[in-house]
Amino acid sequence: MKxxxxxxxxxxxxxxxxxxxxxxxxxxxxATYWGDDAIALIDINGESGKEEIxxxxxxxxxxxxxxxxxxSNPKGDEAYVSCSGADLVVVxxxxxxxxxxxxxxxxxxxxLVVFDEGRKLIVANSGNDTVSVIDLVSQKKSYxxxxxNQPYGVAVSANGVDAAITGxxxxxxxFVRLEKDRxxxxxxxxxxxxxxxxxxxxxxxxxxxxxxxxxxxxxxxTKSTKLLKTIKVGRNPWSLAAxxxxxxxxxxxxxxxxxxxxxxxxxxxxxxxxxxxISAGAQTHDDGEETKRAPKNASISANSKIGAFTDLAxxxxxxxxxxxxxxxxxxxxxxxxxxxxxxx
Amino acid sequence: MKINTSLLFALFGAVxxxxxxxxxxxxxxxxxxxFGESLPGLPIADIAAFERGSLLFVKRWDAAGGNPQxxxxxxxxxxxxxxGGGGMSSQALVKVSSTNQIIQxxxxxxxxxxxxxxxxxxxPLFGIGxxxxxxxxxxxxxxxxxxxxxxNVDSLRDFVVKAFSEELGIYSISECAKRNKxxxxxxxxxxxxxxxxxxxxxxxxxxxxxxxxxxxxxxAGRSTFIDIGCAxxxxxxxxxxxxxxxxxKGISAEAFTDLKVHNVGEGVKVRTTPLWGLKSYxxxxxxxxxxxxxxxxxxxxxxxxxxxxxxxxxxxDQEFSSLLGFLENL
Numbered sequence: 111m112k113x114x115x116x117x118x119x120x121x122x123x124x125x126x127x128x129x130x131x132x133x134x135x136x137x138x139x140x141a142t143y144w145g146d147d148a149i150a151l152i153d154i155n156g157e158s159g160k161e162e163i164x165x166x167x168x169x170x171x172x173x174x175x176x177x178x179x180x181x182s183n184p185k186g187d188e189a190y191v192s193c194s195g196a197d198l199v200v201v202x203x204x205x206x207x208x209x210x211x212x213x214x215x216x217x218x219x220x221x222l223v224v225f226d227e228g229r230k231l232i233v234a235n236s237g238n239d240t241v242s243v244i245d246l247v248s249q250k251k252s253y254x255x256x257x258x259n260q261p262y263g264v265a266v267s268a269n270g271v272d273a274a275i276t277g278x279x280x281x282x283x284x285f286v287r288l289e290k291d292r293x294x295x296x297x298x299x300x301x302x303x304x305x306x307x308x309x310x311x312x313x314x315x316x317x318x319x320x321x322x323x324x325x326x327x328x329x330x331x332t333k334s335t336k337l338l339k340t341i342k343v344g345r346n347p348w349s350l351a352a353x354x355x356x357x358x359x360x361x362x363x364x365x366x367x368x369x370x371x372x373x374x375x376x377x378x379x380x381x382x383x384x385x386x387x388i389s390a391g392a393q394t395h396d397d398g399e400e401t402k403r404a405p406k407n408a409s410i411s412a413n414s415k416i417g418a419f420t421d422l423a424x425x426x427x428x429x430x431x432x433x434x435x436x437x438x439x440x441x442x443x444x445x446x447x448x449x450x451x452x453x454x
Numbered sequence: 455m456k457i458n459t460s461l462l463f464a465l466f467g468a469v470x471x472x473x474x475x476x477x478x479x480x481x482x483x484x485x486x487x488x489f490g491e492s493l494p495g496l497p498i499a500d501i502a503a504f505e506r507g508s509l510l511f512v513k514r515w516d517a518a519g520g521n522p523q524x525x526x527x528x529x530x531x532x533x534x535x536x537x538g539g540g541g542m543s544s545q546a547l548v549k550v551s552s553t554n555q556i557i558q559x560x561x562x563x564x565x566x567x568x569x570x571x572x573x574x575x576x577x578p579l580f581g582i583g584x585x586x587x588x589x590x591x592x593x594x595x596x597x598x599x600x601x602x603x604x605x606n607v608d609s610l611r612d613f614v615v616k617a618f619s620e621e622l623g624i625y626s627i628s629e630c631a632k633r634n635k636x637x638x639x640x641x642x643x644x645x646x647x648x649x650x651x652x653x654x655x656x657x658x659x660x661x662x663x664x665x666x667x668x669x670x671x672x673x674a675g676r677s678t679f680i681d682i683g684c685a686x687x688x689x690x691x692x693x694x695x696x697x698x699x700x701x702x703k704g705i706s707a708e709a710f711t712d713l714k715v716h717n718v719g720e721g722v723k724v725r726t727t728p729l730w731g732l733k734s735y736x737x738x739x740x741x742x743x744x745x746x747x748x749x750x751x752x753x754x755x756x757x758x759x760x761x762x763x764x765x766x767x768x769x770x771d772q773e774f775s776s777l778l779g780f781l782e783n784l
Binding site: 238280 | 543
């Protein structure tokens with residue numbers, strides 16, 4: 111099967127990896143199947159039922175149980191996976207569908223971000239209150255630094271230096287400056303209950319945090335570390351993704367069966383951000399019963415027009431036409447799809 | 455009066471959830487979507503208490519006067535795969551003395567010498583309200599204690615009070631009243647009131663059981679699980695008493711526990727762990743987090759369970775694999 115998939119990749123134009131993923135960031139998705147100890151590469155334009163190009167289900171054997179978050183490098187040929195059931199980040203060769211190497215982190219790593227033009231990786235280690243910075247060139251960890259309590263989400267500004275990290279259990283957002291061999295702690299601000307994902311889009315002047323149990327997205331001025339505003343969204347937002355054009359955020363409201371599309375960017379200082387609610391829909395089963403979707407994580411395509419989110423209730427990835435605010439495709443996945451990212 | 459819009463949303467959700475479905479669906483105690491939902495079919499008042507309790511569960515508590523604490527919130531340890539779940543890291547391990555005294559990691563004012571203790575990983579709490587009202591708890595009509603690391607706490611509410619005081623260093627009004635009667639104790643300042651304790655209890659009581667896989671009933675490994683004796687202690691079904699609150703009253707569920715305490719080797723006694731949702735709570739597995747895989751946990755069974763373990767070792771590779779497949783799909 112693996113060879114058939116490989117042939118399929120060849121037919122699709124695997125040589126495109128030399129200069130970026132085919133589809134130019136609008137077609138291929140990486141996802142983690144937390145409940146299956148697997149990751150997958152998905153072509154959202156693939157034939158219905160055959161969207162999965164490959165699945166690596168040997169992560170557990172590589173010491174990576176419970177893969178949580180996943181990111182790719184700018185070139186689109188490497189994926190980085192946090193192993194929340196262990197203390198590792200696994201680096202995967204995407205075209206070869208193989209684990210290239212692993213890097214030891216702190217315990218139970220969660221969100222991760224590639225920065226410094228693909229040369230570095232940062233990962234929040236929820237299990238031992240640390241954050242690891244990894245040098246992807248030397249393939250080694252540069253350093254750890256402490257963040258309490260239970261760091262889950264992490265973001266690095268475009269300058270590659272300023273980082274924001276959520277304290278899941280302590281309800282705060284921490285700011286640090288990433289230096290060559292250490293991190294300098296700047297400060298923190300209370301943001302609400304169970305802050306999870308954080309993003310610092312555009313120039314990084316504002317950090318947006320999804321606060322799960324406060325049912326809100328919080329905007330924080332990264333320079334002053336002061337809270338700018340609290341935007342009520344649906345129930346239990348788990349994550350948010352920033353559009354590459356800097357004009358919107360896609361928020362996954364886990365318990366209200368919908369998404370919030372927040373207008374940001376240039377409009378943020380002029381007025382309250384516009385908010386559009388998009389239904390996450392439901393899956394109808396053979397017996398006629400419906401299960402409403404429970405969105406977990408989200409990603410937005412390079413052209414900022416396609417949204418995708420993982421659904422924990424039905425084990426699906428759902429594709430959303432953002433300008434039209436509607437679901438366009440549903441893709442069945444492995445168990446408990448958590449992490450998701452469009453390959454750029 | 456400040457209106458809590460989230461709560462209104464939840465109440466509205468409860469009404470729309472409760473009304474259109476059949477009674478049969480509403481009575482299933484499993485999460486319909488994912489871990490951490492409230493029980494389907496809850497009365498509105500209980501939904502409100504569940505929501506209030508859930509916020510207290512995730513709140514960061516700053517213990518007064520340097521009270522000893524292992525964590526600053528319930529969710530610090532009960533977090534995987536969702537709030538209310540178990541602990542997947544070493545931070546979520548506790549030491550428990552033989553008298554069921556939680557041994558604080560950061561002993562300060564009330565430091566007591568403990569020469570020995572058992573390590574216990576934080577258990578998931580989803581569906582604990584079903585265990586509370588299980589008829590299997592009863593011996594001669596009296597409910598046995600099943601709560602706490604050593605299964606010697608009688609009620610879910612007492613367990614909540616104990617967890618707040620011993621794990622978080624947060625004392626309730628009644629707990630402080632007891633402590634302040636003791637001559638030598640430091641003056642106790644209550645930080646949580648009795649209504650809030652009730653709300654946290656409601657949150658736990660009305661959290662749905664883990665979502666149920668269709669494979670759990672049809673899997674070929676189920677018969678192996680029964681044949682080799684696993685089901686002698688991990689008995690599949692619990693039935694709930696008629697005095698349980700709705701929607702728990704009189705229903706049955708597959709929790710895979712007899713709720714009894716057994717010796718599982720080297721004198722360690724543990725209450726049979728419910729196996730529902732097992733794979734989502736680890737690694738690590740086993741009561742002391744010493745098993746990296748479910749297979750390791752199976753092979754760690756000794757004491758009263760040694761016979762079943764030996765039978766599992768005599769299974770063919772295919773049968774053993776099927777057994778593991780069944781356990782992974784509960």
